[in-house]
Amino acid sequence: MIKKKECVAMLLAGGQGSRLYALTNKIAKPAVTYGGKYRIIDFPLSNCANSGIDTVGVLTQYQPLVLNEYIGNGEPWDLDRSYGGVHVLSPYQAKHGSEWFKGTANAIYQNIDFIKNYNPEYVLILSGDHIYKMDYADMIERHKKTGAACTIAAIKVPMEEASRFGLLNVKADGEIYQFEEKPAKPKSDLASMGIYVFTAEKLYKYLEEDELDPSSSKDFGKNVLPAMLSSGEKMFAYEFKGYWKDVGTISSLYESNMDLLSERPQFDLSDNSWRIRSRNPIAPPHYIGESGRVTNSIVSSGCEINGSIEKSVISHDVEIAKGASVKDSIIFAGAKIGENAIVENAIIDEDVIVGKGARIGVSAEKEKKIAVLGRGIKVSDGAVVVAGEILDKNVGEEE
Amino acid sequence: MSALGLVFSNIHDTNVPELTAKRTVASIPFGGRYRLIDFALSNMVNSEITKVGVITKSNYRSLMDHLGSGKDWDLARHHGGLFILPPFDNIGGSLYTTRLEALKNVLGFLSGAEEDLVVMSDSDMVCNIDFKPIIKRHGEQNADITLVYVEKDRASVTGDTNSFFEIEDGRIKSIAFDSKNDKVNLYTNICIIGRRLLINLINETLSRGNSHFIRDVLIPHIDSLRVYGHKHEGYYEEMTSLIKYYEESMKFLNKSVRDEVFRTASVYTKVKDSTPTRYGENAIVKNSLVADGCTIEGEVYDSIVFRGVKVGKGAVVKHCIVMQNCIIGEYADLNCIITDKNVVIRDGRTLSGCDVHPFFIGKGTNI
Numbered sequence: 001m002i003k004k005k006e007c008v009a010m011l012l013a014g015g016q017g018s019r020l021y022a023l024t025n026k027i028a029k030p031a032v033t034y035g036g037k038y039r040i041i042d043f044p045l046s047n048c049a050n051s052g053i054d055t056v057g058v059l060t061q062y063q064p065l066v067l068n069e070y071i072g073n074g075e076p077w078d079l080d081r082s083y084g085g086v087h088v089l090s091p092y093q094a095k096h097g098s099e100w101f102k103g104t105a106n107a108i109y110q111n112i113d114f115i116k117n118y119n120p121e122y123v124l125i126l127s128g129d130h131i132y133k134m135d136y137a138d139m140i141e142r143h144k145k146t147g148a149a150c151t152i153a154a155i156k157v158p159m160e161e162a163s164r165f166g167l168l169n170v171k172a173d174g175e176i177y178q179f180e181e182k183p184a185k186p187k188s189d190l191a192s193m194g195i196y197v198f199t200a201e202k203l204y205k206y207l208e209e210d211e212l213d214p215s216s217s218k219d220f221g222k223n224v225l226p227a228m229l230s231s232g233e234k235m236f237a238y239e240f241k242g243y244w245k246d247v248g249t250i251s252s253l254y255e256s257n258m259d260l261l262s263e264r265p266q267f268d269l270s271d272n273s274w275r276i277r278s279r280n281p282i283a284p285p286h287y288i289g290e291s292g293r294v295t296n297s298i299v300s301s302g303c304e305i306n307g308s309i310e311k312s313v314i315s316h317d318v319e320i321a322k323g324a325s326v327k328d329s330i331i332f333a334g335a336k337i338g339e340n341a342i343v344e345n346a347i348i349d350e351d352v353i354v355g356k357g358a359r360i361g362v363s364a365e366k367e368k369k370i371a372v373l374g375r376g377i378k379v380s381d382g383a384v385v386v387a388g389e390i391l392d393k394n395v396g397e398e399e
Numbered sequence: 400m401s402a403l404g405l406v407f408s409n410i411h412d413t414n415v416p417e418l419t420a421k422r423t424v425a426s427i428p429f430g431g432r433y434r435l436i437d438f439a440l441s442n443m444v445n446s447e448i449t450k451v452g453v454i455t456k457s458n459y460r461s462l463m464d465h466l467g468s469g470k471d472w473d474l475a476r477h478h479g480g481l482f483i484l485p486p487f488d489n490i491g492g493s494l495y496t497t498r499l500e501a502l503k504n505v506l507g508f509l510s511g512a513e514e515d516l517v518v519m520s521d522s523d524m525v526c527n528i529d530f531k532p533i534i535k536r537h538g539e540q541n542a543d544i545t546l547v548y549v550e551k552d553r554a555s556v557t558g559d560t561n562s563f564f565e566i567e568d569g570r571i572k573s574i575a576f577d578s579k580n581d582k583v584n585l586y587t588n589i590c591i592i593g594r595r596l597l598i599n600l601i602n603e604t605l606s607r608g609n610s611h612f613i614r615d616v617l618i619p620h621i622d623s624l625r626v627y628g629h630k631h632e633g634y635y636e637e638m639t640s641l642i643k644y645y646e647e648s649m650k651f652l653n654k655s656v657r658d659e660v661f662r663t664a665s666v667y668t669k670v671k672d673s674t675p676t677r678y679g680e681n682a683i684v685k686n687s688l689v690a691d692g693c694t695i696e697g698e699v700y701d702s703i704v705f706r707g708v709k710v711g712k713g714a715v716v717k718h719c720i721v722m723q724n725c726i727i728g729e730y731a732d733l734n735c736i737i738t739d740k741n742v743v744i745r746d747g748r749t750l751s752g753c754d755v756h757p758f759f760i761g762k763g764t765n766i
């Protein structure tokens with residue numbers, strides 16, 4: 001029997017995420033914590049599972065250990081299938097030498113045999129650095145209807161910000177006639193989301209051509225898609241309406257976490273019809289003590305809260321000691337905030353220890369700069385980390 | 400020595416009738432996110448026992464739902480893993496009524512196994528016990544049977560089917576069903592026994608027409624077999640009544656109890672993929688345990704709040720146990736209440752029990 005899958009998803013998760021600085025020193029960007037419980041990659045993986053796509057190749061390259069362990073056999077997302085399922089694809093050695101992934105298109109090209117194994121009609125290309133809930137099945141449906149070679153998901157952005165994006169200029173029916181990469185004078189406010197559906201045969205053809213072109217930088221946005229358009233292929237935009245946030249920078253990651261707060265959050269994770277699944281920590285319920293105070297915040301399991309928390313996102317197994325105050329901050333799993341310490345406008349990575357009376361991110365200035373403490377660092381008792389500082393080494397230790 | 404586990408899920412179903420009307424004692428919710436059986440199963444798994452049979456009798460649908468394939472306890476395995484052992488209908492027979500009859504039902508499971516030892520445990524209790532050193536000691540002492548006990552004040556033992564030990568040099572000298580002493584050695588119903596020995600004892604005892612495990616198996620063999628006691632020093636409590644359940648639940652607001660039972664070794668439970676809990680602008684929460692997936696807009700004091708609970712604006716919840724997916728309406732006022740799952744308290748309602756007698760609201764009630 002010849003088995004096949006209608007659609008295979010390929011998730012580009014190899015990016016270093018250098019604009020997240022200390023947060024991605026030891027882990028790949030898609031493994032960065034989000035929303036007190038999730039990792040960024042939970043969103044595309046859950047979207048795939050919810051859209052009925054059960055075959056996903058995850059392309060990793062940079063610091064993949066945490067990400068590989070997190071994905072495991074894919075069981076949390078119901079992606080532990082006997083045919084299909086989630087597969088981590090790393091660069092490998094072949095008969096004619098071995099290569100790192102040179103660009104997004106080359107990464108897919110190097111794993112083209114993985115896709116062909118499933119003999120799919122469509123290939124969905126995803127990236128691992130966005131927070132959103134999207135029904136890919138609807139996009140594929142649209143792709144079939146228009147008979148396009150490629151469909152690109154796009155979102156309307158404010159006109160004044162449009163020049164920061166790769167824009168799609170489209171006709172009334174959504175057919176793309178021009179790409180513009182970060183133009184000074186944008187003609188459109190429709191930005192590409194980096195999510196593509198290809199008709200499989202077309203993808204193979206253009207990837208192979210691109211691979212032979214020595215001048216190409218092997219990138220979908222810069223090379224493959226424009227080449228398809230200039231060859232006269234039918235390409236359509238699929239307009240997405242909903243919450244979508246690139247969390248590739250400290251400030252956008254911070255903002256997106258803050259979007260979860262408030263009574264009617266901009267982005268709702270508690271929607272049971274589109275569940276975002278994740279690898280759950282084994283931890284008891286969180287405890288809030290006599291001296292604890294928590295307002296306008298989200299708190300995950302296993303925390304011991306004896307200080308005060310305001311407008312913050314707290315991951316699992318965080319300890320906040322008596323007298324400590326956490327405000328406008330994001331704290332990742334396992335961090336400990338000592339007695340009477342003050343944390344404001346900060347992102348505190350996993351397993352950081354903030355000593356007693358330390359002051360993080362405190363600033364009298366109106367404009368809030370976000371302080372970042374990298375994974376596992378220690379801040380000594382009474383030490384000060386100024387607003388906006390990004391640290392990946394211990395603070396205030398005696399030589 | 401290799402061991403397999405056997406967990407009895409129904410033995411004490413009459414203990415907490417309020418909570419077992421629609422479930423087994425094993426599936427009573429506890430501690431904000433667990434079911435009682437999680438403790439027995441986690442003890443087994445943390446002790447590297449990877450083949451566990453769960454003996455069921457009746458009302459076990461919610462238990463099956465909770466256990467699933469056993470994957471949340473790492474018990475979904477090709478080799479070993481979780482075995483649900485439902486009652487096996489004998490010709491003209493009725494369901495088992497005693498522990499020994501329940502064991503007779505699972506003779507096939509026991510004889511088909513390869514493990515040297517069987518670790519038996521009930522599931523009406525909360526504790527964190529490592530069986531590894533007990534099993535090791537069992538072998539070193541060349542014991543036939545090791546029974547785990549805890550030292551308690553007689554007055555604090557409230558169950559109606561207790562067994563008490565007299566111990567001499569680690570060996571159990573006698574077993575009695577009552578004791579006049581102030582301090583007692585209470586049997587936990589956790590028993591480590593050779594698998595072949597257990598099979599022989601079950602057959603021998605049943606063939607004589609006897610049916611009681613302690614009275615007809617343990618007591619007659621107390622001298623002829625090497626029966627040792629192992630004293631468990633940590634937290635161990637049986638949920639023998641609703642009041643006991645309430646008192647013991649509240650002990651988990653104490654960090655030392657929480658650290659011992661929840662943290663010395665992980666307690667596994669069914670994964671729900673809940674979101675973290677969201678606290679509103681005016682939330683006030685003191686001395687409480689709150690599970691994932693809740694929305695807290697009101698005030699919560701000295702309480703245990705399970706997953707997916709909503710506490711509305713202005714609501715005050717004091718000394719309560721609020722189980723999964725309950726909705727506490729705005730400006731409702733609750734004191735010393737236990738709400739079973741899916742209870743809805745409408746806006747503005749006032750309800751109160753008292754600390755020595757909490758008021759219980761059954762599953763799905765709308766007030």
